[in-house]
Amino acid sequence: MYVHRGTIDDVARRAAQPDFVDACAARLRARHGTAPGAEEAGSWQRSWPVLLDALVRAGLGDLEVLLELSLPGTGERVDAAVVGQDTAGALTVVVLELKQWTVARPAPGHPGMLEVGRRTVPHPARQAGGYVHYLRDWADGGSGVQAKGTVVLHNAPADLIERLREMAPPGSPSAEFPLLGRDDLAAGVSAGELAERLGCAGLTPASSGAVDRFIAGEHRPSERVLERLAANIEGRRAFRLVGEQDRARRAILDAVREATAREAALGATGERGPGGMVVVTGGPGTGKTVIAARLMGELCRTPRRNPRLLTPSGTLTRQLQRLLREESRGLVATFKDKAPGGLDKNSVVLLDEAHRAATYPHQRGSGFPVVLRNLLDRVGVLVLFLDERQIVRPTEGLTLDELARHARASGAAFRHVDLATQFRCNGSQAYHHWVDLLFSPAGAVRPWDGAGYDLAVAEDPDALAAWVDDHTARGRSARITAGFCWPWNADDVPPLEPEVAIRWHGPDHVEHSWARAWNLRAEQPVPGFPDVPARPYWATDRGGHDQVGCIYTAQGLEYAFGAVILGGDLVRRDDRWQARPEASHDVRQLRTLPPEQYLRYALNTYRVLATRATHGTRLYSTDPETQAYLASLLTGS
Known part of the structure; x- marks a missing residue:
């Protein structure tokens, strides 16, 4: 056009x-x-x-x-x-x-x-x-x-x-x-x-x-560009698979072969069947993105597969594109509301972070999101990487059950692959299980016993920041994240305003204050500010520890040490979590929801933030009762 x-x-x-x-x-x-x-x-x-x-x-x-x-x-x-x-x-x-x-x-x-x-x-x-x-x-x-x-x-x-x-x-x-x-x-x-x-x-x-x-004319990748991307992916240590990840890769490839064979059989009779569907479920750190990237490399070498690696997260897309350089152009892309060009019934599409796909309630046809149905109808096989507990907005996300029901109703081939072993958080299954229980509605969890993961509550924001700064000074990646409970009105150009501002009373009964800026909104670095990374690179680039990230900049990424600030939107009362959406500054998406609906998204948000760090996490709540509850479960840092 x-x-x-x-x-x-x-x-x-x-x-x-x-x-x-x-x-x-x-x-x-x-x-x-x-x-x-x-x-x-x-x-x-x-x-x-x-x-x-x-x-x-x-x-x-x-x-x-x-x-x-x-x-x-x-x-x-x-x-x-x-x-x-x-x-x-x-x-x-x-x-x-x-x-x-x-x-x-x-x-x-x-x-x-x-x-x-x-x-x-x-x-x-x-x-x-x-x-x-x-x-x-x-x-x-x-x-x-x-x-x-x-x-x-x-x-x-x-x-x-x-x-x-x-x-x-x-x-x-x-x-x-x-x-x-x-x-x-x-x-x-x-x-x-x-x-x-x-x-x-x-x-x-x-x-x-x-x-x-x-x-x-059709725009589709040539064999030479597929070969270049395959070689790039295979040569990267970041995309090496371990144990269960490799078994999952083989199971997914088997499912893709079954679905494409079924599609070919239908095509031989002159029929055009619905695309096959493979759903890969797994919690944080189970390797969904790594598996997706490795599969992309293998599919690039498979004749007539015409693959794409898509993600609804612009931040994750930019990180992958930077890692894979020019070879990824057109093959690794952000998926919002339109399928990319050049797809056909031979195509295999890998949709990473599928829980972030736009599924607006008013855009659901027959109960299934129109944008995903259109993508499924165009391709041979759609592989979705999904974690239902990372759905953090009412306009995003879908469940394994929804996908299975749609496959049955449409006659599409369906296969489910579950990833149980996680490789983040020092590989501590105990920590992931503990966090899953903590950020469930009842939050009925035993005190943390320290098994295999560095977890504690920070006494105050100064201690939280000092912990992050100390790790940064030692050359380790460390970041602070927070719930969206403070204004975010800063311009796209530094110097950034310290809008995440917290006041508290210490043991001396004196009021203290602490403030940091949110991460930069801009998609590219701003001249003259080398220590203020662009939004897609806040989690990985120099200087990101000096800003506070939110769910939209942290989700899908990881760093070595993570500090999480719980805002007033999620508080502990009467041995249960209570949601207070009026404390949220996400006016367009969340603040107007009733508390019982908001609770799911708040719990999911803090679970995601608490599972970004590979080696250690510190938690802090701005609500005194909630902070006391966390302290009863965790020892101080």
Whole structure:
């Protein structure tokens, strides 16, 4: 999809009309469901005319141009793409990445990244290269399309272009993609030279039918990109399986083979059956994500499986994508409300963190979430990794029973694999069992006996923070998390406001106070603040111990030592847990729920937070009665 298509001459004329950008914005909204923001629309207004003028002066007016071309497998859009054919008659797409930069500098501590204004962004040649490699690897299964790329920084002075070129020296992957600045597009440059610089020299108009086929063609991964991802996964120690994890992997592969054989048998009769379903259940630390990643690697090597690894958690997706680098592009993605492009009845989709899938009550058809039913209908096998006790919002989650009932009703093949052994929390089954009992409605649990795991109650927030700081100083990963019981109004730009503020009276009867900021909201690091990690990397990157994480930034990840602050939304009264939703600051999702409904989500939230740490946990409650109850179960730190 695109927001506008036509010959360069025609689009240049239309772009001069005052309503052109508004019309393109309306098309984007109609096709993607969201309109461009004011900043993006303004960028179109400023960049398109300059680019189109350069293309016309280069004598390329007969070629076609596609503005804001979507790459279905990624959810990303190319600023502009010129389409023609080369001297051998092959369809050729030239990706044009547009920037309005006048100033940019290398981002300290982030190789290959740049600071532009208040943002940390990739080098533009790397960005253009990502789009080009996607088209080479995915368009029509990686065959039949030639792709090139050029970066056009139409406001950039010569010194900035020179610095950017120095960051992409000859022989580096980014050197393939030229960087053009203001002087490179100057009026005195000849048409032939300008066409050469733009990467379009020698191109002639392609037939309209050839361009139509390119736009409508399937986007699916080529064998070479699957092989690269498989090799990357297999070479990573983080994805090695142990004991039961490997047995579970084999059981899942067996279930996938059974479901695909059934689908093939139906296809031979001309029928199209529902996709098979495999549900993998397991608590925190049982290795669901590791197993999913290893399975992804094996499926990449299995002919015609066309796999994807999806997760509803943008944080977990970003962590996996960073670990697996460019090889993961289009294959590892966030799953919200739409299935990614290129899936078919041969596809095996692994849905990690399935308990976080959007299952809005008003979007359930026949009692089953529409978004998941649509995904199941499109693929051969859907493998869901699920922990029902990690459902923390009323608009998310589903249960093993719901999935089994839907499989029976739809005639889909169904298999359940349960993971019992956990590998987090020092492998302490006793601790996991204890936490499961603690964060159940009655919370009837024996005092902790210290078997195999470092667990205690912190006397106060200062002691809690000191414990975390001490571990950090020793080079160990340690984090503080809290229930969403404080305001979160800070901007996306540091310095962050210390909104998690707690007051208490110590043994001296003097009032004390402690405060920390929530984690950064921004998805990318902010220039000038190397110790404030971006939201997806709060749990893993330098400086995260100085901010407080919440359920949405901690879930699905782990660290060595974790401190958990229980807010006023969950208190201990009359030997039971009581929910107080009015103490929550999650206004959109939770605060308006009745206490009996809120209780489930509060208990699940604190169970998740208390199971992130591999070596030790400290608990602290802001409610004195609840703190006394925890102290009766645990020794002080």
